[in-house]
Amino acid sequence: MSLKSRLAGSDILVAPGVYDGLTATLAQQAGFEALYLSGAAVAYTRLGRPDIGLTSVSEMTDTMMLIRDRVDLPVIIDADTGFGNALNAQRTMRLYERAGANGLQVEDQTYPKRCGHLADKSLISKSEMASKIAAMADARLSSETLIIARTDAIAVEGFDAAIDRAEAYLEAGADVLFIEAPRSGTELKRVAETFRGRVPLLANMVEGGATPIRNAGDLEALGFDIVIFPGGIVRALARAAQDYYGSLRTNGSNSPFADRMFDFDGLNGVIGTADMLAQGRRFDGNEEQ
Numbered sequence: 114m115s116l117k118s119r120l121a122g123s124d125i126l127v128a129p130g131v132y133d134g135l136t137a138t139l140a141q142q143a144g145f146e147a148l149y150l151s152g153a154a155v156a157y158t159r160l161g162r163p164d165i166g167l168t169s170v171s172e173m174t175d176t177m178m179l180i181r182d183r184v185d186l187p188v189i190i191d192a193d194t195g196f197g198n199a200l201n202a203q204r205t206m207r208l209y210e211r212a213g214a215n216g217l218q219v220e221d222q223t224y225p226k227r228c229g230h231l232a233d234k235s236l237i238s239k240s241e242m243a244s245k246i247a248a249m250a251d252a253r254l255s256s257e258t259l260i261i262a263r264t265d266a267i268a269v270e271g272f273d274a275a276i277d278r279a280e281a282y283l284e285a286g287a288d289v290l291f292i293e294a295p296r297s298g299t300e301l302k303r304v305a306e307t308f309r310g311r312v313p314l315l316a317n318m319v320e321g322g323a324t325p326i327r328n329a330g331d332l333e334a335l336g337f338d339i340v341i342f343p344g345g346i347v348r349a350l351a352r353a354a355q356d357y358y359g360s361l362r363t364n365g366s367n368s369p370f371a372d373r374m375f376d377f378d379g380l381n382g383v384i385g386t387a388d389m390l391a392q393g394r395r396f397d398g399n400e401e402q
């Protein structure tokens with residue numbers, strides 16, 4: 114089912130963060146209907162760096178292609194600022210679509226851009242962002258690909274300015290709105306009350322970030338249509354990896370950690386090694402097999 118038609122349904126769409134073929138595979142196996150390819154998660158894992166605009170459009174496109182080759186679920190991808198002005202954003206649109214993305218999230222920050230939950234953000238003007246959204250809509254290869262317009266204005270210009278910007282972005286052609294980092298339950302509720310029923314709304318749950326954490330059911334009841342959990346997987350894996358390396362360093366062996374990790378067959382089961390080898394045998398030119 115396309116992302117667009119899925120959003121016509123009444124249940125909230127829960128899109129966990131992913132950043133490579135393995136996390137995409139695991140999320141699909143867990144039963145999620147869509148994935149969120151998080152720029153933050155790519156920065157955290159591939160660069161070991163914060164989400165401050167260091168990752169490039171090529172690295173994100175490459176990651177999108179790897180994920181699309183592995184899973185067939187709809188993917189929403191982080192386009193950051195579009196990686197520059199409207200012309201860069203148009204190129205990002207085409208590259209991401211060709212790589213297999215189904216929805217692009219673009220934000221109104223300027224460089225240096227930051228994670229929406231960090232301080233000291235700065236914005237391009239409302240009209241420049243509206244033009245960027247129109248430019249992306251113009252460049253879009255398929256009308257099925259959604260443009261998710263994000264405003265970071267709450268922390269910079271205040272809540273009312275954020276709502277005003279979101280209205281302008283909707284007018285400019287955004288398919289989904291993402292008001293980044295509401296600071297309280299009241300702000301979350303006001304976002305939902307303002308746009309519910311007019312346009313699909315996305316909520317972003319960042320553990321320890323500016324927005325109080327709500328579960329998917331609560332967000333659905335408020336009127337949100339999509340919720341992303343972009344960096345949670347990296348926070349979980351980073352903790353597990355820290356424990357793992359600590360244990361190996363201390364013990365000189367993985368045996369004490371064995372009940373917290375897959376063994377050889379276990380991981381092969383997760384990634385589907387047997388099926389893939391069987392498929393390879395069909396094409397190895399040996400009629401006997």
Ligand SMILES: C[C@](O)(C(=O)O)[C@H](CC(=O)O)C(=O)O
Nearest residue numbers: 151152153164228229343344
């Ligand atoms: C949604 C986000 O843009 C992302 O890169 O996943 C980040 C999330 C994060 O930093 O954890 C954001 O700016 O909210």
